[in-house]
Amino acid sequence: MTTPLDPLMLKEVPADLPVPDSVFEERRQRLRERLDARGLRVLLVTKPVDVFYLTGFRGSAGALLLGPRQSRLWVDPRYTLQAREQSRGVAVIETREALSRALGRWLRKARPRSVGYQDNHATCAELAALRRETGRNRAIRWRPVGPLLDDLRVVKDGWEIERIRQAGRLTVEVFEQVLPLVRPGACEADLAAELEYRMKRAGAEGPAFDTIVASGPRAAWPHARASSRRLGRGELVILDLGAILSGYAADMTRTIYLGVPTGRARRLYDAVAAAQQETVEGLRAGLSGGEADAVARQALARRGLDRYFTHSTGHGVGLEVHERPRLGRGDSTPLAAGAVVTVEPGVYVEGYGGVRIEDTVLVTASGAEVLTPAPKDSWFTG
Amino acid sequence: MTTPLDPLMLKEVPADLPVPDSVFEERRQRLRERLDARGLRVLLVTKPVDVFYLTGFRGSAGALLLGPRQSRLWVDPRYTLQAREQSRGVAVIETREALSRALGRWLRKARPRSVGYQDNHATCAELAALRRETGRNRAIRWRPVGPLLDDLRVVKDGWEIERIRQAGRLTVEVFEQVLPLVRPGACEADLAAELEYRMKRAGAEGPAFDTIVASGPRAAWPHARASSRRLGRGELVILDLGAILSGYAADMTRTIYLGVPTGRARRLYDAVAAAQQETVEGLRAGLSGGEADAVARQALARRGLDRYFTHSTGHGVGLEVHERPRLGRGDSTPLAAGAVVTVEPGVYVEGYGGVRIEDTVLVTASGAEVLTPAPKDSWFTG
Numbered sequence: 001m002t003t004p005l006d007p008l009m010l011k012e013v014p015a016d017l018p019v020p021d022s023v024f025e026e027r028r029q030r031l032r033e034r035l036d037a038r039g040l041r042v043l044l045v046t047k048p049v050d051v052f053y054l055t056g057f058r059g060s061a062g063a064l065l066l067g068p069r070q071s072r073l074w075v076d077p078r079y080t081l082q083a084r085e086q087s088r089g090v091a092v093i094e095t096r097e098a099l100s101r102a103l104g105r106w107l108r109k110a111r112p113r114s115v116g117y118q119d120n121h122a123t124c125a126e127l128a129a130l131r132r133e134t135g136r137n138r139a140i141r142w143r144p145v146g147p148l149l150d151d152l153r154v155v156k157d158g159w160e161i162e163r164i165r166q167a168g169r170l171t172v173e174v175f176e177q178v179l180p181l182v183r184p185g186a187c188e189a190d191l192a193a194e195l196e197y198r199m200k201r202a203g204a205e206g207p208a209f210d211t212i213v214a215s216g217p218r219a220a221w222p223h224a225r226a227s228s229r230r231l232g233r234g235e236l237v238i239l240d241l242g243a244i245l246s247g248y249a250a251d252m253t254r255t256i257y258l259g260v261p262t263g264r265a266r267r268l269y270d271a272v273a274a275a276q277q278e279t280v281e282g283l284r285a286g287l288s289g290g291e292a293d294a295v296a297r298q299a300l301a302r303r304g305l306d307r308y309f310t311h312s313t314g315h316g317v318g319l320e321v322h323e324r325p326r327l328g329r330g331d332s333t334p335l336a337a338g339a340v341v342t343v344e345p346g347v348y349v350e351g352y353g354g355v356r357i358e359d360t361v362l363v364t365a366s367g368a369e370v371l372t373p374a375p376k377d378s379w380f381t382g
Numbered sequence: 383m384t385t386p387l388d389p390l391m392l393k394e395v396p397a398d399l400p401v402p403d404s405v406f407e408e409r410r411q412r413l414r415e416r417l418d419a420r421g422l423r424v425l426l427v428t429k430p431v432d433v434f435y436l437t438g439f440r441g442s443a444g445a446l447l448l449g450p451r452q453s454r455l456w457v458d459p460r461y462t463l464q465a466r467e468q469s470r471g472v473a474v475i476e477t478r479e480a481l482s483r484a485l486g487r488w489l490r491k492a493r494p495r496s497v498g499y500q501d502n503h504a505t506c507a508e509l510a511a512l513r514r515e516t517g518r519n520r521a522i523r524w525r526p527v528g529p530l531l532d533d534l535r536v537v538k539d540g541w542e543i544e545r546i547r548q549a550g551r552l553t554v555e556v557f558e559q560v561l562p563l564v565r566p567g568a569c570e571a572d573l574a575a576e577l578e579y580r581m582k583r584a585g586a587e588g589p590a591f592d593t594i595v596a597s598g599p600r601a602a603w604p605h606a607r608a609s610s611r612r613l614g615r616g617e618l619v620i621l622d623l624g625a626i627l628s629g630y631a632a633d634m635t636r637t638i639y640l641g642v643p644t645g646r647a648r649r650l651y652d653a654v655a656a657a658q659q660e661t662v663e664g665l666r667a668g669l670s671g672g673e674a675d676a677v678a679r680q681a682l683a684r685r686g687l688d689r690y691f692t693h694s695t696g697h698g699v700g701l702e703v704h705e706r707p708r709l710g711r712g713d714s715t716p717l718a719a720g721a722v723v724t725v726e727p728g729v730y731v732e733g734y735g736g737v738r739i740e741d742t743v744l745v746t747a748s749g750a751e752v753l754t755p756a757p758k759d760s761w762f763t764g
Contacts, residue, residue, distance in 0.1 A: 059605060077692035078604040081732055119506035124499075124526060127506050144506060193582030200575030205607070206592065222460040223441060225587070310459035350463055 019056060019246075023159060024088045028054055028066060031152055035116065040143060041068045042112040044103070044130075047121040049319040050149040052247060057087040063099045064090065065106070065115075074102050100126065104133020107140060119144035150324045154316060155338040161362060163248035164317065164340050167204070168360055168371035170243045171250045174198040175374050182256050184233045188213040191239070192226035199243040208249035208321040212240035219255075219353035222311055222346060234259045236268075236353040238346075242321060242360070249321040251342050252372035253358035268305070268347050268355045273376060275299035275345040276357040279313060283343065283361060283368035289314075289331030296345040297329075308347035308354075316341050317360050339363045340371070401438060401628075405541060406470045410436055410448060413534055417498065422525060423450045424494045426485070426512075429503040431701040432531040434629060439469040445481045446472065447488070447497075456484050482508065486515025489522060501526030532706045536698060537720040542630060543744060546699065546722050549586070549632035550742055550753035552625045556580040557636065557756050564638050566615040570595040573621070574608035581625040590631035590703040594622035601637070601735040604693055604728060616641045618650075618735040620728075624703060624742070631703040633724050634754035635740035650687070650729050650737045655758060657681035657727040658739040661695060665725065665743060665750035671696075671713030678727040679711075690729035690736075698723050699742050721745040722753070 031054065035043055045051055045064040051073070052058050054066065059079040065072045071090040075083045080094040095102035107115065117127065127142065134140045156164065178194050192211040199207055214224035216235040224238075231237055235258050242251040255272070257265050279296040293313040300306040312328030317340050325333060327341055335341070341363060346356030357376060362369040413436065417425055427433055427446040433455070434440050436448065441461040447454045453472040457465045462476040477484035489497065499509065509524065516522045538546065560576050574593040581589055596606035598617040606620075613619055617640050624633040637654070639647050661678040675695040682688040694710025699722050707715060709723055717723070723745060728738030739758060743750040 058607075080692075081730075082603045082606065117506075119510070122506050124501035124504050124506055124509050125528070128501070128526075144510075146507070189582060189585075189587075193579055196582070196588075197575055197579035200571060200578070203571075203610075205571070206578075210588065221464045224464065225440075228585075310462075348463075 019088075019159060021088045023157065024054060024056055026157075027152070028071065028089070031066065031149070032068065034148060034152065035066075038116075038143075038145070040114060040116045040145070042066065042114070043116040043145065043148075044122075045118060045149065046126070047118055047149065049247075050118070050121075050153075053149070053153060053319060055087040055090050057083045058247065059083060059086075061099075063103055065103065072106070074099050098129070100129035100133050104130060107134050112140060114141035114143050116143050116145040116148070118149065120147055120150070147324060153318055154324050155336050156318060156340055156362075157338075160248060160318065161338070161340070163246045164250060164360065164362075165371050167208075167243045167245040167248050167250035168252070168373075170199065170202050170204055170245060171241060171252050172372055172374040174202060174243065175239065175241065175252065175254065179256075182231070182237060182239070182258075184231050184235075184258050186231050188215055188218075188226040188229050188231070195239070195241050199241075202243075204243035204245050205247070206244055208242040208244045208251060212238060212253075214238045214240075214354070215258075216353055217351055219355075220348045220350050222348055222354070222356070231258060234262070236265060236355060238354060238356050240356065240358065242317075247319055249317050249319070250360045250372055251317050251321055251344075251358060252360060252374060253344055253346075253356045254374060254376065255355045255357060264352075267303070268349070271300055271303040271305050272345055272347055272355045272357050274303075275309075276343055276359070279343045279345065280359065280361055280368055280370060283335070283341075283363060285337035285339075285363055285365050286334050288334050289325050289327040290329055292327045292335070292343070293329055293331065296343070300345060300347065305347050308349055309345055310348055311346065314342040314344055314358075335363050337363060337365045343368075401470075401541060403470045405539065406436060406438055408539075409534070410453065410471070413448065413531070414450065416530060416534065417448075420498075420525075420527070422496060422498045422527070424448065424496070425498040425527065425530075426504075427500060427531065428508070429500055429531065431629075432500070432503075432535075435531070435535060435701060437469040437472050439465045440629065441465060441468075443481075445485055447485065454488070456481050480511070482511035482515050486512060489516050494522060496523035496525050498525050498527040498530070500531065502529055502532070529706060535700055536706050537718050538700060538722055538744075539720075542700065543720070543722070545628045545630035546632060546742065546744075547753050549590075549625045549627040549630050550634070550755075552581065552584050552586055552627060553623060553632045553634050554754055554756040556584060556625065557621070557623060557634065561638075564613070564619060564621070564640075566613050566617075566640050568613050570597055570600075570608040570611050570613070577621070577623050581623075584625075586625035586627050587629070588626055590624040590626045590633060594620060594635075596620045596622075596736070597640075598735055599733055601737075602730045602732050604730055604736070604738070613640060616644070618647060618737060620736060620738050622738065622740065624699075629701055631699050631701070632742045632754055633699050633703055633726075633740060634742060634756060635726055635728075635738045636756060636758065637737045637739060646734075647737075649685070650731070653682055653685040653687050654727055654729055654737045654739050656685075658725055658741070661725045661727065662741065662743055662750055662752060665717070665723075665745060667719035667721075667745055667747050668716045670716050671707050671709040672711060674709045674717070674725070675711055675713065678725070682727060682729065687729050690731055691727055692730055693728065696724040696726055696740075717745045719745055719747045 213226040215237040240253040314327035316323040344358030348354035595608040597619040622635040678695040696709035698705040726740030730736035
C-alpha cells in the first residue's frame with residue numbers, strides 16, 4: 001500500500017489556486033456593513049489571516065486600514081512585491097518605518113474620529129504605539145472590535161468550502177498511506193514526519209499544526225507532540241493531523257490500537273466512536289455549540305466516561321485550525337449553515353492512554369457533511 | 383549522494399534532551415534580579431516560549447505568575463499532565479475557567495500592589511480581562527515590562543548554545559542531502575517538503591519556519607514561500623531553512639544558480655558573499671547591531687548594490703527564530719558574548735531574482751563562530 005518515494009521524481013502538485021477578485025470585495029463589503037452597524041467607518045486589521053481574507057495578501061506582517069470606500073495596506077520592503085502581486089482592490093504602501101509610525105502619520109492627516117482595532121490580536125504595546133503616534137490632543141478614539149472578523153469568517157463561501165473539502169481529502173489520503181507504518185517499533189516523530197512529508201508531496205502547503213502522534217501513556221495528553229518514543233504492542237496511538245491547502249486547514253484524528261484490543265481499550269474506543277457519531281448525526285444549523293457538546297458529553301456519560309473528556313467537543317476550522325465557533329459548554333450561539341467545525345470527543349486516562357476521534361464537518365441546514373471521511377474501522381492492526 | 387528513504391525503516395532519533403533542573407531556577411533568579419531593579423515583585427508570563435524558558439513546560443497555553451519566592455503555573459485540563467511532567471520548580475494549577483478568571487481570583491486574594499505583564503505579547507483584550515477580574519477599587523497596578531524576557535534570553539548558556547549548534551549541524555546536513563535535487567524542473571514546494579522531511583528524520587522537532595524555496599523572479603521576494611513553481615535553467619534559487627531541536631532553532635540561507643552563471647548573476651552573488659563574509663569576520667562582542675549592519679551595507683555599497691538590500695542584516699536566534707538582538711540600522715546596543723545571531727545580507731531585483739546568504743553565528747569576546755557551516759561554493763550546478 002505504501003510505495004517508497006523517489007526523491008528525484010518530484011511529482012505534479014496542483015497549481016496555487018487564485019481566489020476570484022470579486023470574493024475579496026464582497027468580504028470587505030460585508031465587513032463594512034457590520035462596521036456601519038457599530039457606527040464605525042475605519043478599521044485597522046493587523047492579524048495576518050484577516051488581512052489575507054480581506055485582500056489576498058499572505059505575508060506575515062502588514063497593516064490594513066479599511067475605509068468606507070478605499071482600503072490601504074502598509075507593508076515593509078520585504079513584502080512590497082508580494083503585496084502588489086497578491087492583493088486585490090487595495091492600495092499597497094511601502095514603508096521603511098515602523099508600521100505604527102507610517103499609519104500614525106496617515107491617520108494624523110486623515111483624522112477619522114474613531115478607528116476600530118482588533119483587540120483580540122493587537123498587543124498592548126502595539127496599541128500604545130498607535131496612541132502615541134496619533135497624538136494626545138485631537139486624539140482618535142480607538143475602539144476594540146473584539147471577534148468581529150472571526151465572526152465574519154464563520155460562514156464559509158462556496159470557494160472556501162471547496163478548499164477545506166480538498167484539504168480534508170488530502171488529509172485522509174495521507175493518513176491511509178501512512179496507516180500501515182503505524183506498528184510496534186515505529187517512532188512517533190518519524191510517523192509525524194512521514195505524514196507531513198506526504199501532505200506536501202500531495203500538494204498541501206504543509207500541516208495545519210504540528211502533527212500529533214501520541215502513543216501509550218502519552219496518548220493521555222490531549223495536546224502531546226510527537227516525541228522520539230517508539231510505539232509498543234498493546235498501546236493506543238492517537239494520530240491528529242490536518243493539511244493546509246490554499247490557506248485552508250482540515251483537522252482529523254484517528255486512534256489505533258496496536259494488537260488485539262483488550263476489553264478496556266475496546267470500551268474506551270467504542271464509547272468515543274459512538275459519542276462522535278451521535279454528535280455528527282445530530283449536528284445541523286440552528287443547534288447551538290453547547291447543545292452539540294452536550295450530545296457528545298451525554299453519550300460518554302451513559303458509559304461512565306464523561307469525567308475523562310477534558311476538553312470541548314469541537315471548534316471552527318478555516319484559515320485557522322482553531323477558530324470560531326466553539327462547540328463547548330455554554331456556547332449558546334446557534335450554528336450557522338456554512339460553518340465548518342470539528343467534532344472530536346476524547347477520553348484520557350492518566351498512566352494508561354487515551355482515545356480521540358475527530359472529523360472536520362460542514363454544517364448544513366439539514367445536517368452535516370463529513371469532510372475528512374477516513375475509515376474508523378481500521379483501528380487495530382496485527 | 384541522496385539515498386531514497388525506506389519509510390518502513392524508521393531511523394534512530396536522539397532522545398528528547400531534558401534540561402538540567404538547576405538551569406530553570408538560575409533563569410528565574412536572573413529574572414527576579416531584573417524585576418527587583420524595577421521595583422517589581424510579581425510578573426505574569428504568558429508568552430509560551432518564555433514560560434518554557436522559565437519552567438520547562440512546552441504547552442501552547444498557560445500563565446506563569448513568578449513571585450519573589452514561589453511561582454505558579456495555571457493550565458487548562460488539556461495540559462495538566464504535561465505541565466506536571468515537564469515543569470520544574472513551579473506549582474501547577476489546573477483550571478477549567480478562563481485563565482484570566484483563575485488568575486484574577488488568586489490575585490484578588492494575594493493582593494500584590496503591582497504586577498508586571500508582557501505588553502509585547504499580551505493582547506489588549508487579555509489585559510482588559512485581567513483588569514476586570516482583579517477589580518476596580520483596590521486595583522492592582524499593571525506594569526508593562528516590554529522586552530524584559532527577550533533581553534534575558536539574548537545571552538545563551540552553554541546548554542542552549544549546544545542545542546543551537548546541533549540544530550545548525552542538522553540544518554547543514556539536510557541541505558547537503560537535498561542540494562543534488564535542486565535542478566531545473568524540480569518544484570519549489572517539493573524541495574521544501576524534502577528538506578523538512580529530512581530534518582525530522584534526522585531528529586529535529588521540525589522546521590523552525592516555513593522553508594523558503596524561491597526561484598527565478600520569486601527570488602526577489604525576501605519572504606516568499608515555496609510555491610508549485612518549477613525551477614528553470616538560468617535562474618537563481620534561494621533556499622532558506624532551519625531546524626528546531628529541543629526547542630532551539632537554527633537559520634540558514636544559500637543561493638544556487640542553475641547553470642553556468644551569467645555575469646549579472648555572478649556579480650550579485652559575489653557581492654552578497656563578500657558582504658556576508660566581511661560581516662561575520664568583523665563580528666565580536668561589543669560591536670553594536672547597527673555597526674554590524676553597516677559592515678554589510680557598506681560592502682554592498684562599494685559594489686553599487688546597497689539599494690537592493692531591503693532588510694536588516696540579522697536577528698537573534700534561539701527559542702524563536704526571530705528574537706533579540708537585531709542587527710539593523712540604528713541598533714546601538716553592544717552585542718553580548720553568548721548572543722546567537724544571523725548574518726544575512728541579500729539583494730533583490732524585481733523581475734529578475736535575488737541572492738541571500740545567511741549563517742547563524744555565535745558572538746564571542748574575540749569574534750564569531752559559524753554554527754551553520756554549509757558550503758557556499760556549490761552555488762551553481764550543471
